[in-house]
Amino acid sequence: MTALSPEAPPTVPSSSGNGPVGPDAHDGSGARRFWRAARFPALLAAALITVAILMSLGSEQFPTGHLEPGSVAPDGTRALVNVLSEDRDVEVARTSQDAVEEVSAAGDDVVLVVFMDHRLLPEELDRLADLDVDTVLVRPSVRSLAAFAPGVEMTGRELPADFLERPVEPRCDLPAAEAAGPAYVHGELYTAPQGADAVGCYPMEAGDALLQVAGNGTTTTVLGNGNPLSNRLLDRGGDAALALNLMDAGTVVWLRPDPPRQEGGATITELLPAGLRWSLLPLAAALVLLALWRGRRMGALVPESLPVVVRASETTEGRAALYRSRGARDRAADALRSGFLERHAVRLGLGPDASPEAVVAAVAERTGGDPRGLRDLLYPATPDPYTADDDGLLRLAAELDERGRRLR
């Protein structure tokens, strides 16, 4: 039951105390150090913010959308709304409720212009139709036609690719259209029932592009396409005049309903069965247990100090890198020459203090060759041809190796 332990070894040597030496360890430079660390991120953030502000300055955000009164795009109607606002009130309504309120607030001299009425519910259409007010319907839905102008039917559609070259003549006695003259009203075509109090203008093969039905002291005008009102086509032909004539009232209530928003409905959690929702509780428990099971280690990690790993040849390699980075050809040549002489001095029967002349003579005797060239090879001349460039150094090494082979 006793735990044996062999004789304790000598104590672990204490690490030589190379404490941290900081050049700016004193307190006063804390703020400066913080500034030095934070200036680049701060500069970057400032530059980003500046660029973002500059980019946002030039671009005023206009609403976009087909026949949108605020839109400056080709299919918007901002131009027409601006022209209308010069001499009459233009009230833009986004819901049928707003339109009803605007119309009743405006009194008698009012015209209601309805765009994109497919976004309105049937009961909303009925409510608008019951307002008893002059109405312009732009490309109405079938349901809308039934509510505002019962009996009028859409009997065709004509929108040729080259319609810009073929404006349509009014050919009717509706003053608004007659005064406007030819216009680009291609689109859906309507036909009024027999015997109705209706005036059709801009006739084409399948019907009229503009149809005005009178009843109860008010008129309902149906326009087959919103194109003549758009920014793109407003300045062509009689488009602008036609639009201004059609909306000839003190107040224009411009109804372009927003898409109906979804209301109510169940969230995804409500749609899930209760059991599935409640199973999250044991699932969380299972995940915690899983983490405990896989994460719990069998005892602590055992630390161990790592041994020093340094190659014995490291200083030599460091010196080689130094020679190379500085291009120290003279030093390198010197080392190669003295290495050659030291290796072969004994073989040549020369002492360590032999004079250059003796060495050159001995080597020339054993290997042959020109003593003067040999002298330049074994001892640096001025200028030394072998240290002029790297090729010279390579030549030196090759010639020394050759001499060494002959000496052997």
Next chain:
Amino acid sequence: MVVTGRAVLLAGVATVAVALSGLLGAWAAVIAVGVVVVPLIVDVALAVSPKALRMSRSGDTSLRLGDSALVEVLVSNPTGRRLRGSVRDAWPPSAHAAPRTCPLRVDAGERRRVTTTLTPTRRGDARAAGVTVRSIGPLGLAGRQRTLSAPWAVRVLPPFHSRRHLPGKLSRLRELEGQHTAMVRGQGSEFDSLRDYVPGDDVRSIDWRASARSDGVVVRTWRPERDRRILIVLDTGRTSAGRVGDTPRLDHAMDAALLLAALAGKAGDRVDFLAYDRRVRAQVKASGKGSQVHRIVEAMAPLEAELLESDPAGLVSTVLGAQGRGRSLVVLLTDLNAAALEEGLMPRLSALTSRHLLLVAAVEDPAVAAMAAERGDSGALYRAAAAERTLSERRRVTAELRRSGVEVVDADPEHIAPALADAYINLKAQGRL
């Protein structure tokens, strides 16, 4: 507290059950969590407490680097319940303990032996870090875990690879003593005995005066001196940390020192050992007869190279103090580093060489020689030039040492041990000890 995979499985089943329970949702969830948590608590409560266990150790206490050692933990369970679970005998990573963990089952009142095999890859002392016991309850869902202290240490000794050179060097030594079957005359300088001439003996060794007194021809025999003192000094300073091949210079030096110590012990010399950098790291003083190799190996085991410059002045004074009067052979195992030796040792050499015979042994790096032979592009030439410079400095230091009467042995790691042994035998043959 620990949980098992079985507990996770139980919780998973509970999750599925609640998911399928439909409108019962809330109640099913509460019941499911209870079904998971209550057995866990029960299991933890019923598991044998690891604190109650008793640990004891046995096994090997030392081994040579490269061998394997077995250490055992005896786990006794004095409680009244059966212990189920697993156990881990933790050792430092370099000890390479296997198996890492093993399953454990100890019945009430019984003991069980857990065996771990260590195959260390580092010299020195490997110390056990503790025994971790994980005790699982009867349901196998959860349990308790605790690390218990069970101290033990295994000393990893130098490998002594140069052992294989020992028989060859011993036979050379026997030749010196004239005991060899080749009947070579003993080469020592100490008079041993007179014996009859046999054909083949060197005629120079005939003792004419004794021959005149006897019937036949008598020859003198000599034997090498015995009972000389040898001090092996290991430099553990920064230069010994450099790796030659994959092994620090220090370990190569140890290998050579061990062969020398074994050889000198057989030759009847007294071997002391000293490891020094700026202070004495290890010291073995010869006591009586017999080989000191075992004690030296023990002293070497925990030595590591220190990253500091050795102190030659302290080294010299320690050597002089340790050896006292009388001439001895001082074998200094260091590196022939020009900077370190010229500044440190050279000025103090005379103090040492005037009283003792100094032999400096160094491991040369084959990588430097290979660098010196590199040719090809200019980068290779710069490397070759740097290597030539290193070799040149080494040659200069060697020559300088030899001029001061110091023996120098400089060999690569493969040959340093036999070269040092040969140098020793040669000194002995020349009677210079």
